[in-house]
Amino acid sequence: MSTSSQQQPPLIRLRAPLLGIILAIGICVVTPYNNIYLQATPLGGGHFPLAPFVIFLLLTVLITILAKIFKPLGFLSGIELLVVWIEMVIGSGIAYTGLARTFLINITAPAHYATVGNRWNETLQPLLPPSLSPSDPEAIEMLYRGIAGGRTMGWFEVLTNIPWSAWLTPLAMWGFFILVGYLVMIFLVNILSRQWIHNERMNFPLLKVPQMISKAVDNGEAGSFFCNRFLLVGIAVPAFLHLINGLSLYYPSVPSIPTLLLAGSYVADRGVLAGFAKLKLYFYPAFIGFAFLTSRQISFSFWFFFLAGGLVYGILDTLGYAIPASELGITFGPTLTRPEEMQMIGAYGIFFLFLVWLARQHLIMVVRQSLFLAPATESHSEWFDVRISFWGALAGFTILIGWYVLQGMAFTTAILLVGAFYMIMLVATRIICQGGLAYFTLTAAPIDGMIALFGTKMFVGTSGLLAGMSQKTLFVDLRESLMPSLVHGRRIHQNKLPAGLLFGSMVATILLATIASVMSMMVLCYRFGIRELQLEWANRTTIGVYENIQRLVSAPIESGNWVYTFALMGALVMLLLVVCYHRLYWWPIHPIGYLTAYSSAMRILWVSFFIGWACNALCMRYGGIHLYRKLQYFFIGLIIGDFLMGGGWAIVGLFTGTSYQVLPD
Template sequence: MPKRPSPSPPAKPRTLTFRAVALGLGLIPFNAFWIVYSEVIRYAAHPTTTSLFFNVIFCLAVLVAINAALRRYAPRWAFSQGELLTIYLVLSLGSCMVGHDLFQVLISVMAHPFWFATPDNRWQSLFFDVLPRHLMMPDLEVLRGFYLGESSLYRTSVVLAWLRPVAIWIAFFTVLIGVMMCLNVIWRRQWVVNERLSFPIVELPLRMTDESFALFRHRGMWIGFALAGLVNVANTLHMNAPSWPEIPTRVLNFNQFLTERPWNALGSTPIQFLPFAIGLGYLLPLDLSFSCWFFFWWWKGQSVLTAIYGWNDGRPQFPYIAEQSAGAYLGVALFVIWVSRHYLRQVFRRALGRPSDLDDATEPLSYRAALIGLVVGVALLLAFLVAHGVTPWVAVAFLAIYLMLSISVSRMRAELGSPAHDLHYAGPDHLLSVTVGARNLSKPTLAFFALSWGFNRAYRSHPMPHQSEGFKLAQVSGLPTRPLLWVMLLASLWGAVWAFWALLHVYYVEGAATANVAAPFVPQVFGREPYQRLARWLTPPGPPVDPAQTWFIAGGLGFSLFLTAMRGIFLWWPFHPVGLAVSSSWAMGYLWLSLMTAWVLKFAILRAGGLKGYRNALPFFLGLILGEFVVGGAINLLGLAFGFQLYRFWG
């Protein structure tokens, strides 16, 4: 009897493939133009201002639907989970670069002072002599089409004028993102393996790409999807045909009614029920969702007390909420470094070739390569700052603060899935100017601070947390981390190219200073802010140093560390330092009530059904996110294409 051939082993599932990388890179231009038209021209939605970008989830959902058909009719061509997650990562990192807090700000900063300088603002006499023109666009003839529109980017003189500053900034950001990647390589094992941080933001992409399609077979998911989708469809119809009934999610704003002192100090306090935010809130630990809305009112209470007692007389920024928040962010970073100190010692020992408990054979880079990359990258960044007039010790402090804030944002996302991390107007440029005093800093240093507004105005579309989430996705899906690292760097570089391309193309067609821009906030206000501040700094005698601001930064840092210590001592302690840090932001003003709603629902579900109840309800809340992002994203695209009024489900 002939021997039967042994069955061949099952084929390994495809993970990181050329076609997945190529498709992800190919979708970056589409997403870049989508973001520019949505966030800048129509000001209709803001996908890059939350931790989970709705444009990326929309594209992933379309690919998952196509993949379901492929698995049924052409299984040989179907994508694996690893391939779909690769595309998700590439699109996320590409979208960061064109985001609301990166190149949208940077390109406005590069052009604004030369077009808007007037005898009244005296910008030309105050600081034109120290502006690094090779990083900017000083040519008024080139800027004419940029601001007035009805022109074309694709003229030789225009392309050549922009080529040099754009290339220099892309090179700068390539090094900066490389430094972030080296930091993520160093911390990967500690966060992903040792501490087993949960990375809540990637829960939805992981479940969407699960090859069992378990999420899409769950009735609860489709109920949540339908509810969120119905809200978007009904409210879009209402905006375009007012006779159609509305489903009110943006109920009111307290400042409509609280117009008298001291209650008007509350400022904007929206009452909004946002389906996707309720879904994201359900993914958060209870102490964080509670802390987000609790500390939101903590900051509001400080403002009201200040108005009651007149503490801000002569100090209009009191009680220095931005400074307190920045201190809280720095406190989170210090905690991360402290809790990782023994691990980092082993990393350095391994990098130096000494006996170590760690094996870096399976790391994205060897620890030696990561450490060398970090040192070389930091040296290049410091050289760039010093070459542009920044005093050397200020350059060191500036970069140290920026990287600490970057580590803090990444840790927030990895451990807790913070839905937003703005930190408006409190980057290293601001912290150094208020602690040292602007009048004690050199004029070229202050001029570079104005340019650094392009990546320090806020931190919502920060690339570093997306990189760390990429390594978590690799662990879960089996993606090889070494090639994935280079794919993520390539995605950022390609995204940077298309970010500039999309912004310049659209501005030369529409005009950055015309009525074609629904709200002039991005092209004009983003550019105006740093130069108005620079003019205040340089107008004699300059702003005085207020020691209280330094004390409030230290107070925010100390309070953050106190909350961290209390969480370690008392398991029941409900106040989380991350909630303190993120709750003063623009985003939290819109999110607080939705996060409070999610906290109440999750608390009740856990009380009634325990962990099993939580898991049973999870698909419903994921459906809220998916329905809002897919239906809202589709409506956003159709509205951009056909010009009807758009319901903004966010922002």
């Protein structure tokens, strides 16, 4: 009887999803004020965000104490704590860079930033569908300068004074697009979850720490877990580091411990090492911890390809190839600056085909089941029947394509654009989830790949404007994107019941977090004015997008031959990597490392991955799995300590007006 009960899937009670939704909404409401107005330590900032993990730790401690005092209480189990945590993660991503940080600026920039010099009134405004931006110029102007007397108003009073009549139509149109886009992500994750989680048994490094804490709570071992001597030593390292550096910020007489070394001055500007002329060495204990917990093959590949990518510049310089940046033509990539980086276009395409090839049998089965050519199979690897996901994804693609066409985009462009968006999103999700990248940015944007393959003609007129706007809304700033969190959520929900409650609560979290994040951002902007808020990055990157759109629709510049050369080179290199990875069991390099070679995230994290990889390799070589099981607690301590100090200084920043940044912003 006891054996049978142990085999039953864990039952999640309603209290856990409800608490997760409440906390997620709270994070969404507070994040814009904390991150933008107070300039405090960001509550999010990646795929392992600060606020959800700190709250998760505090809840764990609270539950452990209550369990000691009131043993029958059982308020939350360890597995339920995981459910609460992933809902907070989902909300946190939507609240800032994942959507709210640039959304309002994105849909109002063509009107507000139009000048006689840039001629946006003549080139962009006639192409912008009226339903996608507020029709009242005064409503837009108030967004940037603030409501008269807004600073003296209460938050609710500001909310009631927002000119909602001007916003209802654009918010409804964009809200429909965003929610359908999210729904397609859910369907795709549900289709692929069995392949990635069950068939390929993909590792999820970012889930390891929360899962270990959850397991300790369920086993009644939370006290011994947090009192592990290796864990305590690991926590002490970032605690000491950030205590000293935080005090140094507030009291300059306290000497600081450098966590950033500008190494470019030690490298020659020309020659083989010319690509490292701006090299920076960052030290982040938490990311060293993540790197240690990641597969050695993957962590090695990240720093190896970063260095190899830098050598490409130097080798070309040595050979006399000075390739001008003008060869790129018009690009939308967040960090794309040189033609050599267009290798990622070809590499992403080949790796996507590799993922499809790996999942070919599973995808064929899904299609056969969806066409009623094969019987459905029961599995706890999905939230719901894959047949619903298949037809739902097709319907979602159709709706998005129809949305674009109704707004004025060419039909062929709409089909290719939606396909490119989700192709890049799937590859990026695989990189983040399998690689344990809590911080990730794209090099090239989906539109860059389309321009490289098909030229600029398909983005003439409204097509180019809609493509650039919608890409900026959901599909280019992937530092806090939703899809990786959905995959993590699917892994946490696996084999847990009731599946309907878990899925419904996740959908409710997405819907309510989207509404709360946008409204919180609107209230903040209308109270203080975007001009007075610290939104330099959002303004700069959005203006850059519209400058590129103007060039695209008025005087398109085709990409040079070097773009095609490097895109083809990237495709060939990735093809070689995936063949060797799949066929040679001894092959030491993972293909996803190549996909991050030119990412700005890897410029920050490569040192951490090198240290984490080196420690893991030395541990396994000289101590084996026995030493690894002990030493992993030290690196888990680095993660916990970094985030606890980040949370602590975030609270201090709320009262001081100055914030010490623990994690990368």
